[in-house]
Amino acid sequence: MTVDREQVLRTAAALLSRKATATMDEVARAAGIGRATLHRHFAGRDALVKALEVLGIREFEAALDAARLDEGSAEEGLRRLIAEIEPAAGLLAFLVTENQLFEGAHVNEGWGRLDARVSAHFRRGQQQGEFRIDLTPAWLTEALYGLIGTGAWAVQDGRVAAKDFQYMIVELLLGGARRNVEQ
Amino acid sequence: MTVDREQVLRTAAALLSRKATATMDEVARAAGIGRATLHRHFAGRDALVKALEVLGIREFEAALDAARLDEGSAEEGLRRLIAEIEPAAGLLAFLVTENQLFEGAHVNEGWGRLDARVSAHFRRGQQQGEFRIDLTPAWLTEALYGLIGTGAWAVQDGRVAAKDFQYMIVELLLGGARRNVEQ
DNA sequence: CCCGAATGAGACATCAGTGTCTCGCAAGGT
């Protein structure tokens, strides 16, 4: 009888990442619950988005933990990270475009922690000579986010096969489009 | 006295790419005109977004023309394209996230033309042996759009210097993050 | 089996944004 809050959030994430302007009523129907019940669990639309933000940050941090970035080469760590992040890609794509989250006075500090960890990983890769040093860690971090979002949308719209998601992102981010001699 | 329609559109693009939910009143004030005047030129919000879409497609096509993609190597063409597209990057970033544009019955055919031209360029690069063949032209096209949008946002938010916009996008897209032996 | 807690459906007021209209005014052409 009791609503599964986690399930509601995941359904909302799936809907909102496809249609960011979906109404509370649409979110409720998508989750199979009444609008009143949705309001009982999330005071309003803002609260719902905030809850999604917390969920997204938690999943991203879980992916960072699971990827064990400090083990092995930086490239291997990045591959593991993208693999771990794939299930949450749609949610993250939605959150990144929800710039309302980044306008207010106090932005969720979680983003800073995530940026720092990802950025530090790229920096480590540079220091170890694996990654180029002419692309800043900040830009590589942004590019990773951007490609994850782009990949999630491309898969949703059927322009890229879901099974290729990881490969396309990792290969482009690491190797780029240029064909190298040793390939 | 007469309103400069083009200027209004550019101001609206600049505002909306930062705050996609800006109201008609905010758009009007940003453009320095009254809300009634804005409505005289664009029947409603939908019409405004459609006009921005037409503008964005026009600028993208102009960039494609100016880039002379068929001259020289595919890599040089891509570099020219990104350079030409930079001024319109914010507008394109807004349009890509305005998924309302891609839901209705008839999507503006311009996007298909643009996709086809960009995609054909990547395909040419593959056939000439310049680009990798394990990344599909469709994905490279999507990735280009995604990186342009990400770059535009990163510059707007000050995370990347404006002067580095082209370099960061081109180098990542072409060469990736991995450091190669010859570098 | 019974009772409390939670839900769904619907009614309702409220509010922000929209679209339309009028009126006074300023600019620019003739």
Place this chain on the structure above:
DNA sequence: ACCTTGCGAGACACTGATGTCTCATTCGGG
């Protein structure tokens, strides 16, 4: 100098979404 045209400001009604409330129902624990 006149007069047409376009603009700004404001008033207004309308719509869609939101947030709150009530009430009947149903689920599930004790």
